[in-house]
Amino acid sequence: MIRPTLALFVRALREDNRAKFPTIIRTVAVLFLLLLVWMNESDFAHNTAPGLALLTMIAMVNFFGLTITGIGMFCSAITEEKEDGTLSLLRMTRLNPLAIVLGKSTARLTSGLLFIAVQIPFTVLCIALGGTSFAQIFKVYAILGAYLFFLCNLGLLWSVLSRRTSRAVGMTLLTLALIYVLPFILYFSTGGFLFGMRAALTPLQQLQSRLVGANPFFDLISTVVPFWGFPFAADSIAPSLMGGLVCFLIAWAVFDRFSSEAATTRSPRKPGSRKRRFPRPWRLAIAWKDFQFGLGGKRGILIRLIIYAALLAGILGWIHHFNHLSQRDVGGAISTVAVMIFSVELGILASRIFGTERKRKTLGSLYVLPSSTASLIGQKILGTVLTFIPCLVLWIAGQMILDASPHTEHFALRWSEVSSALALALSRYIVFAVLVAYLSLRMRKGALLIGLLAIFLELIITNIVLFRFVFGRQIILNGNDWQTAISHLQLTVAAILLVTSLVLALLIPRRLAICAAED
Amino acid sequence: MDHVIDIRNLRHAYKNHVAVQDITFTVAARSIHGFVGPNGAGKTTTLKILATLLKPQNGRIGIFGQDIVGMRNFVRRKIGYMPDHFSMYRQMTVFEYLDFFGAAYGLGQLQRDKVIADVLALTDMAGRKDDFIQGLSRGMQQRVSLARVLVHDPELLLLDEPASGLDPRARIELMEILQELRRLGKTIFISSHILSELAELCDAVTILDRGTVKYTGSMRGLIASDGAESACLLTLTAGHPPALDALRALPGIKTVTPGAESPAEIALTFEKEHLSPNAILTAAISAGAQVVSFTEDVKHLNQAFMDLTEPGVRT
Numbered sequence: 001m002i003r004p005t006l007a008l009f010v011r012a013l014r015e016d017n018r019a020k021f022p023t024i025i026r027t028v029a030v031l032f033l034l035l036l037v038w039m040n041e042s043d044f045a046h047n048t049a050p051g052l053a054l055l056t057m058i059a060m061v062n063f064f065g066l067t068i069t070g071i072g073m074f075c076s077a078i079t080e081e082k083e084d085g086t087l088s089l090l091r092m093t094r095l096n097p098l099a100i101v102l103g104k105s106t107a108r109l110t111s112g113l114l115f116i117a118v119q120i121p122f123t124v125l126c127i128a129l130g131g132t133s134f135a136q137i138f139k140v141y142a143i144l145g146a147y148l149f150f151l152c153n154l155g156l157l158w159s160v161l162s163r164r165t166s167r168a169v170g171m172t173l174l175t176l177a178l179i180y181v182l183p184f185i186l187y188f189s190t191g192g193f194l195f196g197m198r199a200a201l202t203p204l205q206q207l208q209s210r211l212v213g214a215n216p217f218f219d220l221i222s223t224v225v226p227f228w229g230f231p232f233a234a235d236s237i238a239p240s241l242m243g244g245l246v247c248f249l250i251a252w253a254v255f256d257r258f259s260s261e262a263a264t265t266r267s268p269r270k271p272g273s274r275k276r277r278f279p280r281p282w283r284l285a286i287a288w289k290d291f292q293f294g295l296g297g298k299r300g301i302l303i304r305l306i307i308y309a310a311l312l313a314g315i316l317g318w319i320h321h322f323n324h325l326s327q328r329d330v331g332g333a334i335s336t337v338a339v340m341i342f343s344v345e346l347g348i349l350a351s352r353i354f355g356t357e358r359k360r361k362t363l364g365s366l367y368v369l370p371s372s373t374a375s376l377i378g379q380k381i382l383g384t385v386l387t388f389i390p391c392l393v394l395w396i397a398g399q400m401i402l403d404a405s406p407h408t409e410h411f412a413l414r415w416s417e418v419s420s421a422l423a424l425a426l427s428r429y430i431v432f433a434v435l436v437a438y439l440s441l442r443m444r445k446g447a448l449l450i451g452l453l454a455i456f457l458e459l460i461i462t463n464i465v466l467f468r469f470v471f472g473r474q475i476i477l478n479g480n481d482w483q484t485a486i487s488h489l490q491l492t493v494a495a496i497l498l499v500t501s502l503v504l505a506l507l508i509p510r511r512l513a514i515c516a517a518e519d
Numbered sequence: 520m521d522h523v524i525d526i527r528n529l530r531h532a533y534k535n536h537v538a539v540q541d542i543t544f545t546v547a548a549r550s551i552h553g554f555v556g557p558n559g560a561g562k563t564t565t566l567k568i569l570a571t572l573l574k575p576q577n578g579r580i581g582i583f584g585q586d587i588v589g590m591r592n593f594v595r596r597k598i599g600y601m602p603d604h605f606s607m608y609r610q611m612t613v614f615e616y617l618d619f620f621g622a623a624y625g626l627g628q629l630q631r632d633k634v635i636a637d638v639l640a641l642t643d644m645a646g647r648k649d650d651f652i653q654g655l656s657r658g659m660q661q662r663v664s665l666a667r668v669l670v671h672d673p674e675l676l677l678l679d680e681p682a683s684g685l686d687p688r689a690r691i692e693l694m695e696i697l698q699e700l701r702r703l704g705k706t707i708f709i710s711s712h713i714l715s716e717l718a719e720l721c722d723a724v725t726i727l728d729r730g731t732v733k734y735t736g737s738m739r740g741l742i743a744s745d746g747a748e749s750a751c752l753l754t755l756t757a758g759h760p761p762a763l764d765a766l767r768a769l770p771g772i773k774t775v776t777p778g779a780e781s782p783a784e785i786a787l788t789f790e791k792e793h794l795s796p797n798a799i800l801t802a803a804i805s806a807g808a809q810v811v812s813f814t815e816d817v818k819h820l821n822q823a824f825m826d827l828t829e830p831g832v833r834t
């Protein structure tokens with residue numbers, strides 16, 4: 001059993017070595033660390049513990065970076081074989097389930113751990129800067145490593161259970177939200193701080209505080225800033241390892257059931273037929289198609305609207321039960337959730353707008369229609385934009401509740417102060433959407449992942465620049481000038497992002513023509 | 520107009536690999552023109568250029584007398600291009616799929632209703648119009664593809680290996696549909712990597728190998744051009760030695776080979792100048808044999824194809 005597993009492992013590692021992407025990521029990571037160290041010298045000079053500040057930043061960047069890349073990497077472990085139809089071929093070799101599950105996941109995990117390991121020598125520099133110890137650095141990386149182990153096996157489990165990578169990614173994100181984010185929200189919003197003082201906790205509250213305690217993010221924070229003093233003893237390493245092991249064992253146990261030919265190929269809908277469920281095509285037929293078949297047309301809009309509203313009402317009602325929520329809280333929460341849902345939908349739809357046509361090899365037949373490429377792209381955008389109606393409705397509802405709430409003027413921000421931040425946020429969405437759409441025409445998979453990473457990197461760099469600016473000039477400038485300087489900076493970054501989007505957008509028609517001809 | 524497609528000195532290279540080099544030929548109106556060549560010959564590349572998916576790098580191409588680059592949208596309205604793979608929205612029903620493409624070509628709703636009914640009847644898919652494309656068999660999907668290509672009533676059909684992967688029955692039915700389309704006045708340019716498959720269907724044929732034209736002209740001409748020798752397959756009800764002797768005795772006969780497995784099938788080669796098929800049949804019948812069939816030897820057609828193309832794997 002060892003030999004075949006090893007073969008699979010070695011094959012995956014070789015592929016990993018040949019692929020440019022992981023190497024690029026690793027190089028970028030190291031360069032990025034060096035950039036941080038360099039910035040640190042000039043900017044954190046007045047900080048009492050510059051090494052610790054640097055370590056904090058490294059820990060946070062790693063945590064989110066690993067989450068994004070990890071999910072993309074681990075969730076495709078088994079589904080990629082299913083999508084290529086090669087899983088049944090693998091099953092016919094001498095490989096047993098354990099060998100396959102182990103072989104497919106270990107290579108990715110190794111690659112991820114390698115990514116962490118290459119940083120350590122550079123991070124040790126933090127000790128020289130002062131304010132931190134080797135033990136602290138070691139613990140940060142131990143937490144990250146254990147978290148990666150959990151992420152790997154969780155992704156693997158969903159990869160075994162799901163038919164497609166996209167499904168596995170969605171389910172993994174949902175699981176992470178359920179065990180990390182939701183307990184945290186409930187914990188704090190329902191007065192979880194007081195749990196410790198109460199004599200008896202309900203089982204649900206116990207579970208909540210356990211889950212919050214096992215959250216690697218909080219563990220990281222309480223490691224790098226112990227003086228913040230979280231009200232619970234965070235220890236995520238053991239739970240992460242245990243959770244990972246459990247996921248792995250389940251993945252192994254159910255592998256056979258979910259890897260059979262019948263489980264991996266979509267059963268054709270039989271006796272598949274439908275009598276006119278959709279309205280007839282519009283004059284803008286391509287827009288009609290993308291609207292109806294993207295996320296289900298009018299019906300899809302209605303269904304999503306109901307689901308989003310019901311979920312929001314449920315969660316807000318639950319919180320309200322423990323902790324009185326003001327009208328302003330409710331309005332703000334609805335708007336915020338609307339923006340979050342929009343972000344997710346935007347990412348998915350941007351990767352699909354051309355990506356699906358390309359994968360299904362249908363671009364060619366659209367491209368030979370007697371209309372211009374501009375009309376093709378325009379119609380696709382129109383059909384997709386209509387899909388955002390539920391988010392828009394939700395957002396407007398939230399804003400209306402906010403506006404109607406008392407004390408609004410008290411919290412109202414001056415337009416001049418928020419407009420530049422808003423411009424920056426909007427241009428970030430635009431560049432993200434255009435980048436993902438463009439990448440989906442350049443690569444078979446991973447467009448969304450790379451788009452996310454790019455935006456993540458941009459966010460960090462922009463914020464470091466802002467940070468550096470604030471720390472560098474703050475002493476000379478007084479309050480008002482400082483605000484203007486920040487908003488100028490934000491507008492500059494927004495302009496850069498918009499120019500980038502424009503360049504990418506102009507590249508799309510050419511790529512489209514190439515992809516259409518390659519079908 | 521006699522030439523629907525007029526290709527002159529077309530050349531196309533991918534990076535530094537030349538897929539099509541300097542090909543020239545024409546396709547006559549209202550004909551079925553076969554485009555035959557082994558895998559990698561450059562058929563798909565040529566068809567993609569004709570379908571305006573690829574820009575010609577060199578040479579001139581006219582479709583209905585119009586330049587393919589300058590009059591792109593005119594050309595796109597006139598052609599129906601069927602790629603060599605299924606290009607379908609599998610979550611749609613057959614009707615929705617055709618309705619979508621009709622609308623995309625700018626047809627109004629009433630017009631679409633009529634056209635879709637027509638093409639469904641022609642491809643014999645009327646009974647399956649509310650079925651999801653996903654659940655259809657390969658042969659059915661191929662018919663839906665063909666129906667889609669016909670929705671905007673194009674005058675020229677560009678079909679890239681439509682018969683590959685179909686079972687014999689679906690293949691024959693497809694050929695029947697194509698013949699019906701020719702009767703309706705359409706010009707059909709159809710590619711295949713099997714010459715014999717198109718032998719009965721096509722009026723004319725162009726044979727392509729490694730990007731160069733090896734033969735272009737009528738199907739008859741191809742068979743006739745093959746030297747002074749002709750080949751036939753004579754099938755009797757049973758093996759019949761006296762008939763064999765009678766055939767061997769004919770003047771101008773070259774070989775008489777009964778099949779090793781089934782002696783009733785006799786392969787014959789003969790010199791056209793000295794012997795007519797008529798004389799062969801007469802000889803067999805007067806020797807007392809019961810003739811089941813008498814056809815041109817398809818294996819022979821394959822031989823012609825092999826002689827025109829070069830051996831070796833195409834890159």
Ligand SMILES: Nc1ncnc2c1ncn2[C@@H]1O[C@H](COP(=O)(O)OP(=O)(O)O)[C@@H](O)[C@H]1O
Pocket residue numbers: 518533534536537538556557558559560561562563564565833834
């Ligand atoms: N997108 C492409 N990039 C590079 N080479 C290609 C591409 N498409 C086809 N080729 C090459 O061009 C040659 C002709 O291909 P093609 O036109 O598909 O042949 P056919 O359809 O006759 O089998 C082949 O050698 C093939 O490898």
Ligand SMILES: [Mg+2]
Pocket residue numbers: 559562563564603680
């Ligand atoms: Mg081909």
